[in-house]
Amino acid sequence: MPDLSPAEAAKDAAARAAIALVQDGMRLGLGTGSTAVFMVHRLAERVRAEGLRLRCAATSRATCDLAESLGLRIEELDEIGWLDLTIDGADEIDPDLNLIKGGGGAHLREKITAAASDRMVVVADPTKVVEQLGAFHLPVEVIPFGMQTTRTHIQRLLDSLELSRRPMLLRQRDGQLFRTDEGNVILDLSLEAIPECEALAAGLSAIPGVVEHGLFLGMCDLALIGSPDGRVIEM
Ligand code: 5RP
Numbered sequence: 354m355p356d357l358s359p360a361e362a363a364k365d366a367a368a369r370a371a372i373a374l375v376q377d378g379m380r381l382g383l384g385t386g387s388t389a390v391f392m393v394h395r396l397a398e399r400v401r402a403e404g405l406r407l408r409c410a411a412t413s414r415a416t417c418d419l420a421e422s423l424g425l426r427i428e429e430l431d432e433i434g435w436l437d438l439t440i441d442g443a444d445e446i447d448p449d450l451n452l453i454k455g456g457g458g459a460h461l462r463e464k465i466t467a468a469a470s471d472r473m474v475v476v477a478d479p480t481k482v483v484e485q486l487g488a489f490h491l492p493v494e495v496i497p498f499g500m501q502t503t504r505t506h507i508q509r510l511l512d513s514l515e516l517s518r519r520p521m522l523l524r525q526r527d528g529q530l531f532r533t534d535e536g537n538v539i540l541d542l543s544l545e546a547i548p549e550c551e552a553l554a555a556g557l558s559a560i561p562g563v564v565e566h567g568l569f570l571g572m573c574d575l576a577l578i579g580s581p582d583g584r585v586i587e588m
Contacts, residue, residue, distance in 0.1 A: 359581035361391070363478035366579030368392040371440045371476045377405050380433050382466040383420055384441025385413040385459035388476045392440050397423035408433050412441065412466045413459040414534050430466060439470040444489045444567070446481050446576050450588060451550055455492030455567030458524065458533050464565055467572050475576040482578060482588070487547035492524070492567040493540045493557060494533055503562030504540065510556040511542070519543040537564055 357365060368391035375381065375396065383393055393416060399405060401424065410430040411417035417427045430436075441463055445453040452475065454460045467473040495503045500523075507521065524531040524539040531539055547553055550570055557566040576588040 360478055362581040362583065363579040364388040364476070365391045365395070366583045366585050367476035367478065367577045368395045368579070370577045370579065370585040371474050372396050372399055374438065374474065375399065375405065375407070377403075378407070379437045380408045380435065381410070382430075382436045382439030382441070382470050383409055383411045383416050383427075384439065384463060385416050386442035386457045388442035388478070389416060389440070390419060392476055393420050393423065393425070397425055400425060410436065410466060412463045413457070415459075430469060436466065436470040438472045438474060439467050440474050440476060441467065443475045443477050443481055443569075443573075443576070445483045445486050446475060446477060446573070446588065447483055447486050448588075450475075450573040450576055451486060451571070452569035452573055453486050453489050453491055453567050454569050455494070455539070456489070458492065458531060458539055460492055460567045461494050461533060461535060461537075461565040464569060464572070467569065472574045473572050475573050477576060477578055479578055479580065485546050485548070486550060486568070487544045490522070490541040490543050491547070493542060494535070494537045494564040494566075495540055496562050496564060497538055499562055500538065503560060506560040507540065507542070507557065507563070510553070510560065511544075514549060514552060514556070516547070516553070517544045535564070
């Protein structure tokens with residue numbers, strides 16, 4: 354791919370390293386986001402060059418459309434049943450490979466797909482590696498019905514955990530209310546730091562109206578961090 358910016362070159366390096374893990378006959382989950390776009394391109398290249406026979410499920414309509422436009426056949430996750438490997442991006446990665454995801458609003462399907470995979474590999478550039486999760490907003494997908502009461506429950510939870518009182522934002526895109534592939538909306542929580550990820554994750558999951566949050570705890574097996582010069586660090 355010619356004329357990549359340094360940031361794009363780092364994403365592409367991580368993507369190439371991840372696609373090197375793909376073997377003939379594998380069942381793959383394809384993630385969402387700008388790094389995943391490189392991954393899908395590199396996967397399509399390998400399939401064209403080597404005639405790999407793969408079964409692929411996509412974590413979003415956007416990834417499905419991209420993959421199909423590049424000649425990859427996408428199936429429903431339930432048609433495949435279980436996956437060998439899911440490759441996805443992340444918004445933050447901590448030293449224990451816990452993640453924040455959902456910057457692209459696809460974390461619900463991404464989490465279902467990762468949970469149905471023997472292995473989850475994350476591809477990212479070095480800006481995503483953090484000591485502690487939370488500087489990036491935490492996306493929480495909620496059902497539109499009763500959204501204000503769901504919001505109240507979330508605020509009470511944040512107060513009980515002494516997390517930031519900054520307002521949570523209802524995600525917009527292009528001046529419109531953002532809707533997920535499932536037709537839900539996203540509340541973005543500005544927390545600055547999340548010292549107790551497990552308590553927050555469990556608390557959010559217990560709130561009626563919360564469909565899924567962007568904390569991926571204990572799900573990632575390997576993170577491949579690309580550099581603009583093409584080197585890749587394994588975490
Ligand atoms: C989408 C995601 C993405 O994987 C995450 O936002 C990273 O995206 P990018 O590679 O564009 O930085 O979780 O829901």
